[in-house]
Amino acid sequence: MNAANYLYVSALLFTIGAVGVVVRRNAIVVFMCVELMLNAANLAFVTFARINGNIDGQIMAFFTMVVAACEVVVGLAIIVTIYRSRRSASVDDASLLKR
Amino acid sequence: MQINNGLVYLIALPLAGAIILLLAGRRADKWGHIFATLMSASSFAVGLLQFSQMLARPAEERAVEQKLFEWISVGSFQVDAGLLLDQLSICFVLLITGVGTLIHIYSISYMSHDKDRRRFFAYLNLFIAAMLLLVLGNSFLNLYVGWEGVGLASYLLIGFWNQKPAYATASKKAFIMNRVGDMGLSFAIMIAFATLGTVSFAGIKEAAPNASTASLTAIGIMLLVAATGKSAQFPLQAWLGDAMAGPTPVSALIHAATMVTAGVYLITRSNFIFDAAPTAQLLVVIVGAITLLFGAIIGTAKDDIKKALAASTMSQIGYMILGAGLGPVGYAFAIMHLITHGFFKAGMFLGAGSVMHGMDDEVNMRKYGNLRKFMPITFVTFGLGYLAILGVPPFAGFYSKDMIIETAFNAGGIKGILLGSAALLGAGITAFYMTRVMILTFTGSPRWDEKAHPHESPILMWLPMAILAIGSVTSGFLLSRGDTLVHWLEPLFAEHGEHEELLKPIVVTSLALLMVAIGVAIAFVKYSRSEVSDTAPEKVSLLTRIVRRDLLQDDFNEAVFMRTGQALTSTLVKTDEIVIDGAVRGIGSAALSSAGALRTSQTGFVRSYAALILIGAVALVAAIWVVTQ
Numbered sequence: 078m079n080a081a082n083y084l085y086v087s088a089l090l091f092t093i094g095a096v097g098v099v100v101r102r103n104a105i106v107v108f109m110c111v112e113l114m115l116n117a118a119n120l121a122f123v124t125f126a127r128i129n130g131n132i133d134g135q136i137m138a139f140f141t142m143v144v145a146a147c148e149v150v151v152g153l154a155i156i157v158t159i160y161r162s163r164r165s166a167s168v169d170d171a172s173l174l175k176r
Numbered sequence: 177m178q179i180n181n182g183l184v185y186l187i188a189l190p191l192a193g194a195i196i197l198l199l200a201g202r203r204a205d206k207w208g209h210i211f212a213t214l215m216s217a218s219s220f221a222v223g224l225l226q227f228s229q230m231l232a233r234p235a236e237e238r239a240v241e242q243k244l245f246e247w248i249s250v251g252s253f254q255v256d257a258g259l260l261l262d263q264l265s266i267c268f269v270l271l272i273t274g275v276g277t278l279i280h281i282y283s284i285s286y287m288s289h290d291k292d293r294r295r296f297f298a299y300l301n302l303f304i305a306a307m308l309l310l311v312l313g314n315s316f317l318n319l320y321v322g323w324e325g326v327g328l329a330s331y332l333l334i335g336f337w338n339q340k341p342a343y344a345t346a347s348k349k350a351f352i353m354n355r356v357g358d359m360g361l362s363f364a365i366m367i368a369f370a371t372l373g374t375v376s377f378a379g380i381k382e383a384a385p386n387a388s389t390a391s392l393t394a395i396g397i398m399l400l401v402a403a404t405g406k407s408a409q410f411p412l413q414a415w416l417g418d419a420m421a422g423p424t425p426v427s428a429l430i431h432a433a434t435m436v437t438a439g440v441y442l443i444t445r446s447n448f449i450f451d452a453a454p455t456a457q458l459l460v461v462i463v464g465a466i467t468l469l470f471g472a473i474i475g476t477a478k479d480d481i482k483k484a485l486a487a488s489t490m491s492q493i494g495y496m497i498l499g500a501g502l503g504p505v506g507y508a509f510a511i512m513h514l515i516t517h518g519f520f521k522a523g524m525f526l527g528a529g530s531v532m533h534g535m536d537d538e539v540n541m542r543k544y545g546n547l548r549k550f551m552p553i554t555f556v557t558f559g560l561g562y563l564a565i566l567g568v569p570p571f572a573g574f575y576s577k578d579m580i581i582e583t584a585f586n587a588g589g590i591k592g593i594l595l596g597s598a599a600l601l602g603a604g605i606t607a608f609y610m611t612r613v614m615i616l617t618f619t620g621s622p623r624w625d626e627k628a629h630p631h632e633s634p635i636l637m638w639l640p641m642a643i644l645a646i647g648s649v650t651s652g653f654l655l656s657r658g659d660t661l662v663h664w665l666e667p668l669f670a671e672h673g674e675h676e677e678l679l680k681p682i683v684v685t686s687l688a689l690l691m692v693a694i695g696v697a698i699a700f701v702k703y704s705r706s707e708v709s710d711t712a713p714e715k716v717s718l719l720t721r722i723v724r725r726d727l728l729q730d731d732f733n734e735a736v737f738m739r740t741g742q743a744l745t746s747t748l749v750k751t752d753e754i755v756i757d758g759a760v761r762g763i764g765s766a767a768l769s770s771a772g773a774l775r776t777s778q779t780g781f782v783r784s785y786a787a788l789i790l791i792g793a794v795a796l797v798a799a800i801w802v803v804t805q
Contacts, residue, residue, distance in 0.1 A: 099787045107782075172780035 083124040091117035104156045104166045108149075115145045180229075180240035182222065183259040183312065186269060189219045191305035197298035208294030209287075212301045213280040219304065220273035227266050235667055238263055241314060248317075255375060260314035263665050267511060268311040268434075268441060271518045275433045276304045278640035282526055283425040285636035286533060296336060296423065303329035307434055311441060315376035316365045319442070323361060323406065326435045327354045333430060334422040346418035353415040357405010361442075364398035367391060381448045389453060396449050396456025400463065403439030407493050410467040414729040416490055417474070420482040424529030427482055432489045432525050433518040440493065440514050443500040444507045451503060451670050460501030461587070465598040468494025470727060472605035476612070477723040479712055480539045481528045484613050485521070488565065491602060492517050498599060499580040502587055504672035508662040509579040512655050516572035519647030520564035526641045527558035530633040531617060535624060541616040542710045543625065548618040550630035553638045555618050557645035562614050564648035566607050566692050572652030577603065579656070582684045586677055593678070603688050607695025615703045623710040 090113055097110030119138045126134030160166050193215030197208045204211070230238045239262035247257040261269070280300060287293045306325025313319040331354075335347030369375050371391035372383040384392060403409065408416035419431050430436070443450060443460060450457045471491030478484035492513070499510030532539060534551055548555035564571040567578060581603065585596030624630065632638070655661040679687075712724075722728055 095790055099783055099790060102783070168782040171782065 080124055080128050083127075084121060087117045087120040087124065089117075090114075090120065102167045102169055104159070104168050104171075107168055108152055108156065111152075112145060112149070115141055178233075178237060178240045179242060180226070180261070181242055182226065183240065183242040183261055184244060185222050186219055186226075186273075186312065187259075187305050187308045189215045189222070190301040190308070194298045194302035194305060197294055197301065202294075205294045209280075209284045209297045212297035213277065213284065215301055216273060216277045216280045216304055219308070220270070220277050223266070223269045223273045226261060227270060230261075230263075230266060238667070252373065253369065255315060255317050257318060258314040258376075259312045259318075260377065261312060262668065264441075264444060264511070264668055265311045267515060267661075267665075269308060271515055272304060272307050272311070272434050275518055275522050275644070276300070276307075276429055278643055279425045279429040279522065279526070282428075282529070282637050282640040283423075285634050286425055286529055287423065290423075292336070296333075299329055299332045299336070300425075300429070303333065303430060303435070307438075310438055314378070316361075316368060316380075317375050319445075320361055320365060323402075323438065324358065326430070326438065327351065327358065327406070330354070330419070330430050330435055333426040334419050336423055336426070337421070340421075343421040346415075346421035350415040350419045353412050354405050357402045357412055360398045360401025360405065364395045364402065367395050367398060371395075377445065380446075384448045384452050387452075392449055392453040393455045396446070396453040397459060399442055399446050399449065400456060400460055403442050403460075403497065404463060405439075406442075407436050407439030407497065408467075408490050409439060409463050409494065409497055410470055413467060413470065413490055414726070414733055416486050417483050417726060420480070420486050424482065424525060424532060427486070428522045428525030428529065431486065433522040436489060436493055437496065437514045437518070440496040440500055440510055443497065444510060447504065447507055447669050450501070457501055457503060458591075461498055461584075461591075461595055462501075464494045464496070464498030464501055465595050466494070467491065468498060468602040469598055469605070470494070472602050472609065473723055474726050475609040476605060477720060478609075479542050481531065481541050481544075481613060481617065482525070482539055484541070484609060485525055485528060488606065488610065489517075489521055491606060492521065492565070495577060495580050495599065495602070498584060498595065502580075502583050502595075504669045505586075506580070506583045507669050508665045509576065509583055511665060512652075512661050513573075513576035513580055515655065515661075516564065516576045516648070516652050519644050519651050520561040520572055523641055523644030523648050524558055524561040524565070526637070526644065527554050527561065530554040530637055530641065531558075533633050533637065534630045535628050538624065538628065541613065542708060542712065543623055543628075544617045545620045545623040545708070546618070547630055551632050553632055554641065557638070557641040558618070559614065560645040561648045562610055564652070565610055566696070567603060567688060568692065569689075570649075570653055572648050572650070575652035575656040578685055578688055581688055582679075582681055585679050585684055588678075596678070596684075600687055600691050604691035604695040607692040608699045611696045611699035612703055615699060616708060619704065620708055623708070 094110040094112075094114035094117060097113065098107050101107050101110065119141050122134035122138045122141070124134070126132055126138075156166060159171055163170060190212075193212045197204050197212060200208070226240075230240075239260065241261075242259045244257040244259065246254075248255040280297070283293075283296065283300065287296050290296065303326060306322050306329055308322070310319055310322030310326055313322055331347050331351040334350050335344050338344040338347065365375055368380055372380055372387055374380060374383060401412075404412045416431060416436070420427055422431070450460065468491045471487045471489070471494055475484050475487035475491065478487055496510045496513050496517070499506040499513060531544065531547060531551065531554060534547075534554075535544065538544070560571070564573040567573040581596060581599040584599045585592050587595055716724075725731065
């Protein structure tokens with residue numbers, strides 16, 4: 078199977094994630110879209126590792142997973158806190174820093 | 177040159193007096209005047225001691241030096257704070273401290289009713305210290321410190337009664353006009369350093385023969401500007417008349433005997449520069465000749481006794497400047513006239529103070545009359561000063577003024593005739609206005625108000641007057657007998673060849689005496705034979721009105737310098753407001769408005785930031801793609 082197809086899938090996933098981050102209001106969904114973008118990048122890394130015949134890309138993918146795991150921990154904690162104090166998970170409501 | 181570490185006491189004693197009296201404040205009110213007088217007198221004693229030591233040494237070893245400390249040391253520019261006492265400085269030291277001490281004594285009585293008498297004496301001591309530094313400095317820079325110091329003391333003392341706005345203005349006027357001259361001195365110092373590389377008298381004297389005439393002329397002209405400012409010479413003469421706002425002892429000490437002669441000292445001290453710069457020297461004699469006539473003419477129309485004497489001071493210093501501008505042959509005569517003038521003019525000012533003291537501070541001579549009956553001592557001392565300034569033999573002015581007139585005639589060619597005639601004419605006018613002062617004050621019928629009770633001054637006042645009167649009588653004879661002063665000062669000046677005599681000395685003397693006699697006669701006819709009115713006549717010729725307005729000196733300064741200065745300042749203020757402030761405010765408001773425009777892009781919505789980041793990333797990738805393709 079042509080390795081380029083994996084890259085197409087990766088680009089598709091990344092685009093879906095990016096559009097989701099920009100258009101969705103719910104913080105949880107935005108967060109999931111971010112994860113989607115990260116995994117799209119992971120897919121691209123692994124594909125390139127395959128194409129080039131080395132494991133550099135795979136190592137980078139592991140790093141990405143570690144960072145993503147940390148990010149989930151911190152990010153979900155923030156979202157939960159915001160939800161507790163504001164009774165809303167909409168990212169548009171969290172605009173206190175304006176002005 | 178010999179080292180003498182005692183010189184500093186000359187300056188330190190009166191300076192200590194000034195500092196102690198100013199710091200002690202009201203606590204020193206009881207003894208301040210006596211302390212200051214003692215300080216001045218002890219400085220005079222040190223001066224006498226130095227003088228006696230100097231007399232004991234041979235002529236070429238008379239000058240002594242003292243290095244106080246290293247003052248400025250920047251690269252090749254080395255200036256020590258050093259003192260130099262030579263034959264010229266000692267004349268000034270003795271005059272300043274001697275006359276100064278007499279005037280201190282006089283002031284004890286004159287200022288006894290003033291609650292600020294201690295402050296007055298502190299300033300007098302400050303003046304003595306600064307003036308001694310001026311004449312003792314061994315370089316132009318050290319002289320400059322003293323030069324500014326006497327300017328400050330003069331300012332403080334003119335404005336001593338500064339609760340009167342007119343007096344405060346007079347002190348400011350004197351200070352500002354002096355600043356113009358001071359600028360000349362600082363320029364002279366800078367040019368000297370730039371072209372000769374040194375500012376000490378000895379260094380410049382050594383370097384002067386190898387220097388270009390142009391730079392020496394520039395230094396000379398700048399020194400002349402300095403001298404005109406401090407000595408109230410044309411064209412910076414206008415402040416001296418107003419300076420009479422100060423207490424009379426100040427007018428006697430600072431504005432007659434010592435400070436105003438600093439310009440003569442400066443020119444005489446820089447003789448090696450002027451001898452090598454004929455153009456500057458010519459300007460000096462022109463300034464001197466103009467001022468001696470200018471001052472004399474102003475003096476004829478003054479009803480204020482102090483202002484008449486001030487005009488006369490201006491005129492007499494004109495004679496000194498004229499003498500100093502005549503080159504090596506004239507320096508000694510300028511100094512001789514300076515010393516004799518110090519005696520008789522200080523004496524006359526103290527006499528005027530004594531008259532004012534007895535007449536409730538009335539200065540208008542038209543309100544005097546017949547005072548010789550009430551103030552016989554003042555009349556006699558003033559009269560001796562009067563005979564001295566007229567140049568009647570054998571009084572002091574006869575010897576000194578006559579020598580200057582004679583030297584002026586012998587200057588050669590048309591220049592000599594013009595200068596000599598000016599000096600002769602000045603002598604005639606001097607005789608006229610001084611006789612007028614005498615007649616209006618001491619003779620005729622009394623014209624004072626009923627509440628005035630003229631009386632003779634106490635001994636503390638008339639004793640200094642009497643001593644100065646003795647000086648007015650004898651100093652000329654003593655200094656010129658056997659050319660004492662000329663030989664004394666000879667080592668300092670370049671040698672001069674014998675001049676061709678245009679007129680025989682006896683002819684010049686007779687001419688001068690003739691002019692004096694004419695002046696006296698006109699004054700007698702005009703003021704003694706008819707009754708003098710106690711108000712100045714209103715219907716007078718245009719010429720008289722111009723002379724009464726000081727030959728329009730203030731009007732000229734106002735029109736030319738003040739108005740253009742004001743126009744320039746207001747233009748500069750407008751430029752500052754519109755251009756400079758406009759630029760600063762413009763930058764501020766531009767930053768504000770651009771910030772306001774940019775701020776709207778910060779919406780606070782996370783999604784819009786995310787969209788912007790996305791667009792930025794896409795744009796970046798696209799740019800990289802385009803470039804690498």
